Amino acid sequence: MDPNETTTTTTTTGSFSLSPSPSPSSSPPLPIHSPPSVVVSPCAACKILRRRCVEKCVLAPYFPPTEPLKFTTAHRVFGASNIIKFLQELPESQRADAVSSMVYEANARIRDPVYGCAGAICQLQKQVSELQTQLAKAQAELINMQTQQANLVAIIYMEMAHSQSQPLVDSYLANNPQIFQANNGSFPEDSSNLGHVWEPLWT
Template sequence: MADISIPCGACKHLKRKCTNRCIFAPYFGKKQNEASFAAVHKVFGAGNVSKHLSTIPTNHHKKAMETITYEAQARISDPINGCVSTICALKKQVKALQAEVSMMKAQQQMNNGFAYVNALQTTDLQHQQMLQQPNFNVSVEPAYANNPSPSIEDLMNMNNFNPVLAATNNLMNMNNFNPGFDTTKETASSSQSFQPFQNSRFSYHQGDN
């Protein structure tokens, strides 16, 4: 195979000729990414990265080189924590967002509870107002509504009522009472029945004289 005239970023940093079999050429280009490969070479070493790529499938090489490059740059930026500091910061951010979401859910549930209670109170208040409000459509009749109202003549008779006159009228009605038989005849027969007794008594007194 012919040598490549323009080396990739990895071969340029390593100051070697770049061939068609260069494992770093597809990921670091020919004129760029030299600084990225410098970080990878400084942290992991070009030989170690090449061996690592040979152990994984070819279709995963691109993803592996992206993560290796990111880890190398993070380690250079933070020699103590490396990419772990970024991971911890993201975890804290996730926890803060989760706490905020939980607080918002609790607040929403509380608002829903208040809204439900307010709705119940409003319904109860409206029901009480309906019960307390007088119903003008219901006709209320007095106790004497079923009795006929007295006429003017009855009222005048009630005002002119005389107990003495009423008693006299009652006696007159009793005198005019006819039980169904002739009281004249009965009276006559009764007087005749008493007459012999009276005559005999009178005769007795005359005999004594």
């Protein structure tokens, strides 16, 4: 073997031995994290707006984190700045009702962009008017039926009274034959015609 080749091989081998080999256990240094702090859940408004929810947030009492759609609907129509400004101008006793009104108006405006809440009120008023008309017709029909019933009861009462008095009249005429002869040999069929027959008997 040539000594030059041996030297070259040794040198090459030595150069490979000097190069650092990657170690499977080596990893980049991990960043140092601070200890976890207590995180308070922000209200739905601050969460959607991606801002810090302060302790006295004016929106927190009315837009809890469990109802994000409530703020999304109101924010879509009125805007967050207008909602905050409007609530700040009201006393706290009226803010809950104001938020409910804003959410209702926003839902109505989304359903009907032209008329909004006014369209819903107009539709309800139309329904009330139709129901009042139906109620008036029902009351008129009820009065008509009551009148017909009263007339029917009066007719039945008159017929019963006539049927009860006619046998008494027939019995009286049978016991008084002179009335039979004065009536051309026949008994009167109606008690209403007995006035001129009984009149001579009373004189």
